[in-house]
Amino acid sequence: MLEDGTASSEPEVRSDGDGTETLSSARFQEIALPHLDAVYRIARVLTSNEAEADDLTQETFTRALRAFDRFELRDYGARPWLLRILHNVFYTERSRRKREFKLPDEVDFDHFADEESSTTSQPLALDTVDWEQFDEEIKEAVAGLQPEYRLVLLLWAFEDLSYKEIAHVCGCALGTVMSRLYRARRQLSERLGDYARDLRLRGAEGG
Amino acid sequence: MDCVSVQRILDTFADGELDAEQAVQVREHLRGCHGCRDRVETVRALKTALNRSFANIQAPQALRQQILQSADVPAVSPDPSATRHIRAPQRSWRNMVVPLALAATLVLIVTLWRQTPDVAPPDGTMSVVPARLVADVREQHRRCIRNSADGHHAADLPRSCPQIADKLSDDLQLAVLVPSLDAGGFAFFGADRCGIRGRPGAHVLYQSASSETMLSFFTVGRWVEVEVGLEDRKVEGLKREYVVSAKESPCVVAWHDGPQSYILCADLTQKSLIAVADGIRVAVGPAAGVERFAFHRGYRSGR
Known part of the structure; x- marks a missing residue:
């Protein structure tokens, strides 16, 4: 049941006796649908594909609706619940497609500082920056992350989720969240740093 | 705390996840250390940049209708006034975050990380x-x-x-x-x-x-x-x-x-x-x- 994210510890069977389909649907509309755009945004960036994002979002809400009478708003709220379903749908689908992937070793969180390298920079001329291009760089950098890193990054950036909430959504340990988030941010900043350096070089050549 | 000790927990601090006692120590260190402060700002700037770059993504109307129909709820009109109550409030990052923030992000991603100037005219x-x-x-x-x-x-x-x-x-x-x-x-x-x-x-x-x-x-x-x-x-x-x-x-x-x-x-x-x-x-x-x-x-x- 964990595959659909609906039978883990947090949702509970409601005993209020008002669970008619009409009421349930109305309540689902009230509680879950406001998060559609947020869920879709995560799905869209996670999959990097419009059709896949549609499917992933639709399946997420289908499963959420199916399990809605067992859902109770507590601990994490509706959005993390939906995102947890999304997470499970995403990985179920990946598993079905037998797309094997392997994560690099997790970061030893006690040695983050050892991985740091100091760099120096010169001021960047603002008028040399193409902002549309910058957006594209970010998007490409995000798309280049391992999906596990990408999801943690998006949950942190878009949803302002705490480590605990992210761990709940992803079904992993806090330490894993921390190391993935660290790695994701670092990879992203390295990629964007390369872009900034290129820009600076081009600016220097031009003037 | 010295820089090495602080940097081990700085990301956790920047995310607001450090326990109160350690946070006090880090904050004390940050008062006198621009480098570590920049690192904290880096984390914030990255979040800002990400939100800006992906700000325009919204669920397609067709998908919304499909989900509504599958929920057995009468399909809502595309009239915005009719759908407003079921739509999540949108963060207007695109409007709030200005190019300067991105310029700053670019610079700080190499070393100096900055926050977003997200300021209205004087009131x-x-x-x-x-x-x-x-x-x-x-x-x-x-x-x-x-x-x-x-x-x-x-x-x-x-x-x-x-x-x-x-x-x-x-x-x-x-x-x-x-x-x-x-x-x-x-x-x-x-x-x-x-x-x-x-x-x-x-x-x-x-x-x-x-x-x-x-x-x-x-x-x-x-x-x-x-x-x-x-x-x-x-x-x-x-x-x-x-x-x-x-x-x-x-x-x-x-x-x-x-x-x-x-x-x-x-x-x-x-x-x-x-x-x-x-x-x-x-x-x-x-x-x-x-x-x-x-x-x-x-x-x-x-x-």
Whole structure:
């Protein structure tokens, strides 16, 4: 049941006796649908594909609706619940497609500082920056992350989720969240740093 | 704590996840360490940049209809007024985050990370009784709040800076005051943060050319992040609210440029804001003659 994210510890069977389909649907509309755009945004960036994002979002809400009478708003709220379903749908689908992937070793969180390298920079001329291009760089950098890193990054950036909430959504340990988030941010900043350096070089050549 | 010790927990601190005791130690370290502070700002800047770059993604209407139908709920009209109640409130990052933030992000991604200047024009200016410098600003806030129904917020100061209007008005969206001070002096008494009308902001207390003590206040559209600390936030479900406290940001810097003086207020640390102002100086040109920055905390500059 964990595959659909609906039978883990947090949702509970409601005993209020008002669970008619009409009421349930109305309540689902009230509680879950406001998060559609947020869920879709995560799905869209996670999959990097419009059709896949549609499917992933639709399946997420289908499963959420199916399990809605067992859902109770507590601990994490509706959005993390939906995102947890999304997470499970995403990985179920990946598993079905037998797309094997392997994560690099997790970061030893006690040695983050050892991985740091100091760099120096010169001021960047603002008028040399193409902002549309910058957006594209970010998007490409995000798309280049391992999906596990990408999801943690998006949950942190878009949803302002705490480590605990992210761990709940992803079904992993806090330490894993921390190391993935660290790695994701670092990879992203390295990629964007390369872009900034290129820009600076081009600016220097031009003037 | 030294830098090595701090850096091991700095990301956790930046995410507001460090326990209170350690957070106090880190904060203490950050007061004297620009490098580590930049690292904290880096994390915030990255979040800002990500939100901006992906701000336009919304669920397609067709998908929305499919999900509604599968929920056995009558399909809603595409009329926005009819769908408003089921749509999540959208963050208008695209509008709030300006290119300058991205420029800053680019720079800081290499070393210096900055926050987003996410600042509306000054909301208003009022004449106040002479204050005893910074300590009195808080009282002026209260006056300001009490008087807010009296329409004093109608700004009577110009909000543009002609020389750099093209940079400021639309692109940078930084709050700019041109108080028309005479060349002889500029009394910048102080500034502090406030949360007037439920929006975070800052008050600036300064002396006008006619020696009146003036108070202007600014609000920022949204905290990108306040100084990280558990006591600074309340989490209600997914809604994270920040309470205003006397931390570094937003900050105000002011400087002379020829016969005029300028004040910038932004949700930035002081160092970042100086960098922003310095960028404007470059935009104006090398002959602009920006002489010095005046910081809040009662700094007074004159010529």
